[in-house]
Amino acid sequence: MTLNQIKMAIYSIFLTNYYGFKLKGSNSKDKKRLRVEYSTKLLNSLNIKINIINKSKLPQDGQYLLVSNHRTIIDPLIIEFATKDSSIFGYWIAKKELYSSLFFGSFTRNAGTILLDREASQMGGFFKDIKECTKEKNSIFIFPEGTRNKSEVQLSEFKDGSEIIAIKNRLPILPVYIRSQAEKTLLLAIKDSTLERTIDIEIGDIIDYKNRELPLREAYKRVFNITE
Template sequence: MKIFAKIRGAYAALVIIICVTLNIFAFLLLPKRHYKKIKTFFTRSILKLLGIKVITEGHIDPQAKMLIMNHSSLIDIPVIEATYPYDMVWIAKKELFDMPFFGLLLKLPDNIRLDREDRKSLVHLLKESKEKSQHKVIAIFPEGTRARGNKLLPFKPGAKIIAEKLHLKVQPVVIVCARERFNSKTLELNTGIIKVKYLPSFTPDPQTEWLKELREKMQEILDKERQELCG
């Protein structure tokens, strides 16, 4: 019943707030070389306490330098951080960095700030992405925000520009049933499985419409996987 999903959702929100707070304090107290282990520990704790099991499918390419993912729930980031074996930095909008206290979750591990109102933001974005991609994987949601329905939002050009300018190898990732498990818009939690499907990696060809074609491919896979898994 929906009322129980709402009660579970309130519980989920409390769990996330507590784990994020503890995560931030761990960042403040421990050296940065431990940050990946810290993120893995707390994100796995969140998923376990929420009754969410993550299964992965496909080959994770250790040479990939950018992950391109669909985005439908706040739980997407814990799902990836809990299961992806390599350290990553997220590209996120400036407003999230500016949040009191909780913005530290993005600032302390040196994630990349995106200011959509600043015309010079693209230069800053490319500079930071180039520097960070030397040692970490760039993680981006090209939709720019969480999709409300079952259709992917149009992909913004940021991922295309970064990948082409920096010649990054890209690995697409399809996250299946995240919103069905935790709807962060309506704050409803339903325990169950989320699938993370890693698609073959590639080096983008600037002469093609690869980002548009990738969105169509990810939508096709998402539709098929949802029918089988989400119910």
């Protein structure tokens, strides 16, 4: 590892656990502020700037199912930064592995998340947790690909749960698309953070959850003109 990589790893661990502690017991408004603060500091340490395409399409308030493609570990930070000027606050759908992670555990448990255990025999508890969050006027943030896409295709297959969440909770779907090759940008930034780098994220038109003309993945692709 280079010196910069070692410094970055130490700083990231410190910052993540520091904010994990600060987030404990906070309300939704404070969680949003702290998540944005955390994201901004970590992105600044990497010298990564976020360019928001079609920012005017971002709603200023309301409840949504925010869906995004997923390539890197910093994708949630990118989305938090992109939505920071709105009052939209979302609970992230988080895998069980993140809850028990030494690195992310405290932050994940306290930052406003809903646990997804893919090994559970029943999913009733998961959908009940989502219902409780939406009753409190929160949005839901999800990566419908389910995990980071490490393939050459632009977009992996979507899991079925996203559409179910939108329909069951009557949530308009807010699509965002990280256009840049963020995984390559992140690797370069970790190796050398002296150079400023930019990641583009695009805000798309709202998708009506009642419109069943296309599966969500196809509707998402149409919004962003993604071809395969």
